[in-house]
Amino acid sequence: MKNEQVIDPEVDAGRRALLKLAGSAPAIGLIAAPRTSGAVVPEMPPSPPTTPWLEELPQVVALALSRGELTPAPRGVPNxxxxxxxxxxxxxxxxxxxxxxxxxxxxxxxxxxxxxxxxxxxxxxxxxxxxxxxxxxxxxxxxxxxxxxxxxxxxxxxxxxxxxxxxxxxxxxxxxxxxxxxxxxxxxxxxxxxxxxxxxxxxxxxxxxxxxxxxxxxxxxxxxxxxxxxxxxxxxxxxxxxxxxxxxxxxxxxxxxxxxxxxxxDELDSGDEQDPNPAALKLPSHPYDYPLLFQDKRFDLSGTHYFDAMDPEGTFGDKITVNGKIEPVLRVARRRYRLRLLNAGPTRFYEFYLVTASDAVQSFSHIANDGNLLPAPLTRDRVRIAPAERADLVVNFANYPRGTVLYLVNRLRQESTRGPKDVRKPGTRVLKIVVDRDPPSPDLSRVPPALRPLPVLDPEDIAAAPIRRWEFARKGGLWTVNDGLVNVKSARATVRRGTAEIWELVNPSGGWSHPIHVHFEEGRILSKTVRGVPATVPLHEQGRKDVFVLGPYTTLRVFLRFRDFVGKYVMHCHNLPHEDHAMMVRWDIKD
Amino acid sequence: MKTRRDLLVGIAGVALAGYALSARRSLRAPALAQGLPNTLVQTHDGRSVRFYDDLIRGKIAVINMMYTRCENTCPLGTRNLLRLQQLLGERVGRDVFMYSITLKPDEDDQHVLMKYAERHRVQHGWTFLTAGVEAIRDLRYHLGFVDPDPLLDDDSNTHTAVLRIGNDAYRRWTMAPVMAEPDQILATVNHVDRTIIYTG
Structure with a gap:
């Protein structure tokens, strides 16, 4: 076998034969990427093309049903x-x-x-x-x-x-x-x-x-x-x-x-928009509380999902599935919806916009980051989510006449698993939303001006908290935390139950981004620096979070408490190929 | 009898062969990733064998890349892998096969590798491999010893810190650091070995 720099006509013929056999009509273009040496490296073709908006998401998501009993009955010790x-x-x-x-x-x-x-x-x-x-x-x-x-x-x-x-x-x-x-x-x-x-x-x-x-x-x-x-x-x-x-x-x-x-x-976010309890927020509730799970996936020429376990960089998805479907349609009623957006990875970052058919950007209420209600809703027209981050939005589709078509588009460009590149219009439409009916009953949901208060950070607690530094880097073809690689049998840090610490999360490089997930308790970002220069923590990241996105040359200081339970936990990069290879640490809580 | 799916995958393999051979990029051909090269390679004990058919097919393999003149990570890595070999005991050469592929075939011919193996008292079931420069690079790309940055990719020291561990029968592949604790590497091997219940 030889190291070919040119496209072999026979290979190309074989590819055409495959396409014919697979019944894929459009040809898949070969991308020729220039190299510094001037040579041309042929790359893998993208996933086969898809015609958008052929399948619909269910208007009501399926909810798990609890059972009357489990046999044998659960118990404290393993059975x-x-x-x-x-x-x-x-x-x-x-x-x-x-x-x-x-x-x-x-x-x-x-x-x-x-x-x-x-x-x-x-x-x-x-x-x-x-x-x-x-x-x-x-x-x-x-x-x-x-x-x-x-x-x-x-x-x-x-x-x-x-x-x-x-x-x-x-x-x-x-x-x-x-x-x-x-x-x-x-x-x-x-x-x-x-x-x-x-x-x-x-x-x-x-x-x-x-x-x-x-x-x-x-x-x-x-x-x-x-x-x-x-x-x-x-x-x-x-x-x-x-x-x-x-x-x-x-x-x-x-x-x-x-x-x-x-x-x-809970009592506040009760999941019932008609809740008679005056304390309840009455946010849009099921079936108008609608979760959307995004994943990036790549498909081979036969249209079969693949993930290359041999590639230390993972496999970068060029198709985005929404609740398991590529380019689906969601039909909505003219009323408020709570859309819960989750970036379920493995590696792509998104910056989502809600746009009309002519790409006019629409605003919405951003009510929760990483699943945690903010103190007050924010009116925004975009939301960026790294792998594992969540964003809860409330969109009032009553603002649109029946028949209006909207799109959720991702404008964040990305070319490899290492991190996002830049924001560019018009972006990729990943979900079509059709406002197709009036609601069967009046919309009693709302977005109140105050949501959930934040615990007050006591300056004395912050001053008393020890600072622990974690540096996320690359060494020897692997992804490291403080120069080390994961060992699930050995804790790299032990904290005492009931205490608090400041974890300084550091990305010393410019080559990649790391969405760092700390298991167990939500943290609060105290400060952010980029290249040593203080940077503003955006409002929506000033609440409680469990994913802390380290962009290039970024350092975040995060206040964390370790309450109520003991045992082994992990912190890791939620860019999943980084996590697997082996950017994760075990840390323990002890009495 | 071949199913349509097998046929498609087979053709995809042929069709894509031209793409990934020279690609340093992360966008590697799936069919190729699952079908490792069957290159002719030389073992340190003087045999000429087919890489996939003779060394990988149906086996559990632990693979690293090294070169004998490497003074930094390689000697430490070799020592660590010797400890792994001891932990694996009788499984080495029977259920689990260890391979060290030279990154510098120009320097490391069969005799050099044999001396290196002898000097480190490498036991049965751990084989050092060499081949032509192109064949070695091809193997390296297919096994995922690759960096998207061409400068780093050209530096042999980039590729000496990682073990490729897998069970070909199930097309299940993962990685471990060469310098991880040997019992940790053993747990990774045990994870892909279906006959082992307690991984570690």
Missing amino acids: GESGECGRDKHQRWDEFFEQPELPPGKADLYELRAKEVADWVFHPAYPPQRVWGYEGNTTQGYQLNPTIIARYGQPIICRLFNDLPQDHVGFGTPEISMHLHNLHAPSESDGFPGDYFSASKAGPTLSAPGQFSDYFYPNVYAGLDQYGGIGDPREALGTLWYHDHTLDFTASNASRGLAGFYLLH
Whole structure:
């Protein structure tokens, strides 16, 4: 085999033969990229073309249904005899449930099964193909990745079975560890990367393999010990998501489809726009509370999703799926909607605009960053989200006559997995929104001028907090944190429960961006510098966050508390190829 | 019998062969990534073998790149991999195959590699490999020892810190740092080895 610099006519003929066979009419152009040497390097062709707006998203998303019981009943210690993997025992179990075995009615019970589905259609131009997902019973029958609706003060036990094909061939690995990003969760239910399991495999931090694992989601606010009750309501989380976090394989497994929403409500954000409680915000609620999950994916010439596990840079997606569909249509009523945008990765950054058919930019209310309600809504006309970031928007479609067509467009250009480039009009339309009907009943939802107050940062607490520096860099072909690579069996930092620290997150390079995710508690950005020069933290990033985007030469100081639970947690780059190779640290909370 | 899907993938492999061979970029051909080159390579013990058919097909492999005159990372890496070889014990050469591919085939012919292996007391199941310059670069790109920055890509020291670890039977590939704790590398090997229940 030789190192060819020119296009072989036979190869090109073979490519045409393939296209003919695959029934793809349009030719795929070959991109010739100039090199510094003057030679021309042929690159991979893009994903096959797709005709937009052929498929519709459901007008009502499927909600997970809880079950009357789980058999055997969940318990604090792992149930190895019944096939549960060897997790650590649930923390604070006795405090919540008083008995070793869960008494009836004390928690909402869910069952999810990670499985393969053979005939998912990303787009009609592409063949039906296998994907992975978490299947659960829903309001619309059994579906992949159902939206779970949870409520503060009501614990959930989620029993996760691993039904993935153990003889799976191709990218991804059939072991799982499910992270609920970014619940205030005890470590054994946090989806720690080393806790991956299957019936025939135990990750390095599990004591036994198993068919299933019970995840205990207490649904308490941070500050349980400090404030009593169910914690500090100012620490409420709203838009969370569950996804696979298996060590070394998070990019490929999550890209296969293991990701879904978990929406958390309380008295304020009650999930009921007709709530008679005067304290309730009455934001648009289901079915007008609509989650949108964006992923970048790449497809080969046959239209089959692929991810190159051999490439240390990962695989950069040139097709953007919205809830698993390429260029879908969402029909909406003339009223307010809460759109919950999630960048589920693996690597693309987005800057979304809502535009009319003639590309006129529309404004909306930005009410939550990383799923956390802001103190007050912001009127904005764009929102940028890095991998794992979320943005909750309220759009009032009553402002548009029936028949209006709008588009959600991404104007952030990006050419590799290393980070975004620049913003350029008109951008790529990823979702078509058709305002096609009047609502069946008057819209009683609203966006009140005040949302959720922030916990007050006490200057004394900040002054007393030790500063811990974390530098995110590249060395020897891998991605490092403080010159080190992940080791799930060894903590790189240990903090005491109930304390607070300032973490200084540093990107010393100009070549790439790192969206850094700290598990466990939300943090507050105290300061930002770029090339050593102080920079303004944008208003929407002044709330509580769990993803801290380190652009080129950027340093962020983040105030973090470590309350209520102990155990092992991680911090990592949520650009998933960076995470897998191996920009992640284990850190522990101890008494 | 071949299915239509197999046929498509097969043709895609042929069709794309021209694209990725010279591409330093991250946009690598999927079919190629799953079909490693079957280049003729020389082993340190004097055999001529086909890279994919004889060394990778159906096997669990641990692969690094090095060169014998490398004074920085390579000797430390070799020492670390010796510790891994000890931890793997009887599995090496039976279930798990270790390969070190030279980055400088001009310097490292079979005899040089043999001396290097002997000097480091490398045991059975760990094979040092050399081939022509083009063939080595081709292998390097396919195995993902690559940097999108041409300057870094041309620097051999860029490629000596990483292990490519995989199980070809399941097309499951991952990476680990050469200098990770040997038991950590072992856990990665155990992860892709379906016969191992307790990874670490």
